[in-house]
Amino acid sequence: MDDRILMAPSILSADFTALGDAVREVQEGGADFIHVDVMDGHFVPNMTIGPPVVKALKRIATIPLDVHLMIDNADWTVQWYLEAGADLVTVHAEACDHLHRVLQSIRAHGAKAGVSLNPGTPVSAIEDVLSIVDLVLIMSVNPGFGGQSFIEGSIDRVREVASLSAEQGVSPLIEVDGGIDARTAPLVAAAGARVLVAGSAVFCAEDPVQAMNDIRAAASAAM
Ligand code: DX5
Ligand code: ZN
Numbered sequence: 001m002d003d004r005i006l007m008a009p010s011i012l013s014a015d016f017t018a019l020g021d022a023v024r025e026v027q028e029g030g031a032d033f034i035h036v037d038v039m040d041g042h043f044v045p046n047m048t049i050g051p052p053v054v055k056a057l058k059r060i061a062t063i064p065l066d067v068h069l070m071i072d073n074a075d076w077t078v079q080w081y082l083e084a085g086a087d088l089v090t091v092h093a094e095a096c097d098h099l100h101r102v103l104q105s106i107r108a109h110g111a112k113a114g115v116s117l118n119p120g121t122p123v124s125a126i127e128d129v130l131s132i133v134d135l136v137l138i139m140s141v142n143p144g145f146g147g148q149s150f151i152e153g154s155i156d157r158v159r160e161v162a163s164l165s166a167e168q169g170v171s172p173l174i175e176v177d178g179g180i181d182a183r184t185a186p187l188v189a190a191a192g193a194r195v196l197v198a199g200s201a202v203f204c205a206e207d208p209v210q211a212m213n214d215i216r217a218a219a220s221a222a223m
Pocket of ligand 2: 035036037068177
């Protein structure tokens with residue numbers, strides 16, 4: 001397993017009136033991915049941004065756009081995000097009628113495919129698609145909002161994904177999203193997570209780059 005912790009700051013907690021500046025700041029400060037939270041007011045009780053913003057971000061991004069789709073109907077709208085320039089697209093197992101097909105179509109477009117699970121969905125739900133994904137995203141809060149508290153049971157779920165992957169002889173990146181900060185990052189890193197999403201802990205900090213690098217350092221020390 002790759003032993004580097006990759007940081008994916010979530011722009012959900014950035015200042016939307018200065019989104020470009022926020023993205024430039026963290027990418028120049030060493031971020032590995034820009035995490036883009038897409039919400040539809042239907043699958044989750046909040047609404048955020050869509051393809052036009054992904055397209056605009058693509059113009060300034062020097063690192064991959066990690067697009068997290070918290071939307072119903074991803075089966076067909078996923079194409080919009082691929083065309084907008086998403087490098088990695090993660091769909092929810094709970095929101096796709098044809099999960100296997102969606103994941104295949106993401107890869108067919110040349111992007112990396114991710115599958116995500118809400119805290120209440122058993123890890124076994126992704127058993128049959130694990131071999132066709134590049135990333136598994138374990139939600140450590142119920143999706144919809146930034147700034148929520150980390151659900152401690154997520155640590156065991158990360159372990160479960162890691163052991164299921166080992167059993168199948170595959171090694172998708174394990175990403176964790178929700179309530180990640182310098183306290184929780186080491187817990188999930190020790191369990192096998194390698195990509196850490198952090199929204200409020202980065203963008204609500206006085207120095208976002210410092211905060212991001214502190215989280216990475218804390219996680220790296222726990223591996
Ligand atoms: C939540 C989103 C997260 C969110 C994380 O539904 O998927 O990416 O921005 O925010 P924090 O890090 O504040 O929990
Ligand atoms: Zn997210």
